[in-house]
Amino acid sequence: MMQHDIQHLIFDYKTPFLLNALRESEHKSKRQGPGSDFYKKSVFLADPNPARIDLASSVTDPFESIYVKTFRQRSKLDVLTFIDGSDSMAIPGKVDLLSLSERSISCSVAARNDNYQSYLFSNSIHSVTDSDLLYQHYSPSENLSRHNTARAFKDLERLLPKRRSLIFLLSDFHWSNEKLNQVLNTLSGHYLVPIVIWRSTEYENFPLWRFVQIRDAETDENRLIFVTPKQKKLIESTFADRKIFLNNQFQRHNSRAFWLIDQFSAQNLSEFFHGH
Incomplete structure (x- = not known):
């Protein structure tokens, strides 16, 4: 990637706490x-x-x-990125947003001379060193071979630094309430930034008066829905309610989500950290 392209990926982040360390950084x-x-x-x-x-x-x-x-x-600040490797993240377009987000975080941390680690959570934990791993993981051939619920999140705690750190959690958060609370509780001692990655095609522009097959990627169940105006409105309101619910859950755990829908922007991430 050329230098001017990298500059477009860099955002300015900060934490609400002071560090207690000897290593020199920003x-x-x-x-x-x-x-x-x-x-x-x-x-x-x-x-x-x-x-x-x-x-x-x-x-x-x-x-x-x-x-x-x-x-x-x-x-120096410890910055970690935890990536949801479950099947729902394989929806077309999500891996591009995911890869851009992870690359942006990596470049931004390097520009600040902080410590960085990135991990993909599937049925096991994988260290992420380049985007090839992400595209390979979410490829159709990989997803046809197994049902992946990212159960490795249960082992999340062993990766956490002892001192307070900045943690980015990248997911669509189509999780059970039990899993959501378990992960948020585990990360509660750190400065958590959930990045919620959605595609508007998941809940908008369904064709009316047609049968549409919808698969719940977390339960691996398919449902055939006849899209009426009422049904279309129900799908949209379900996602709207889910957004409200997630924001409330994040707030309960002293964090605030960055909503990434369809388009990534490093500038928006900078504004997120500076309260704009």
Whole structure:
């Protein structure tokens, strides 16, 4: 991928917590030292370091106090991406959005000099080092050979760093309530960003007055539906209700979802992190 293409994938992320680490990067840590982020001014007796005396503040202070500058060191952040490898993610178009998202996260983390790991959860756990693995996993030939519910999420905890980390969870979240709560509870000690990947073709533009076969990729059951205006509206409202439900569940676990429907945008991800 060319450099200018990579630049279009990079977004600016941040966490709501300070790190406690020694490794140098672009994130503020709890540790004070000669880093590049000014933290505060202190009186000399509280932090007696002659090398950091703030002459301007000391000379102009009417009480003739001596001040020193205190800085926060920068630290590396652990960033992880967990990818849902279940069959519902193999719907046409989803793997492209998934691959772009993972690539964008990887490039953004590299640009910030943070630590990065990416994993695909199917019936086992796979380390993701390039998008070829994703396209191979979701290929029709692979999905015809087995029913995949991504049961490896039950082993999620063993991959988690001991210190608080930034975790991206990429899925359509067509999960049972039990599985959803289990995964969210496991990740509750970290800064979780669920990226919900949907295709509008899953719930929009069904042809009226025709039989349409709909497969529930999580249960592997097929249903033949005759699409009436009422049935079409029911499908759309089901997804609308599901979106409300998921947002409520994420909020209960102190996280907020980034909704990715049909089109990926690194700019939108930057705005997500900065509250726009």
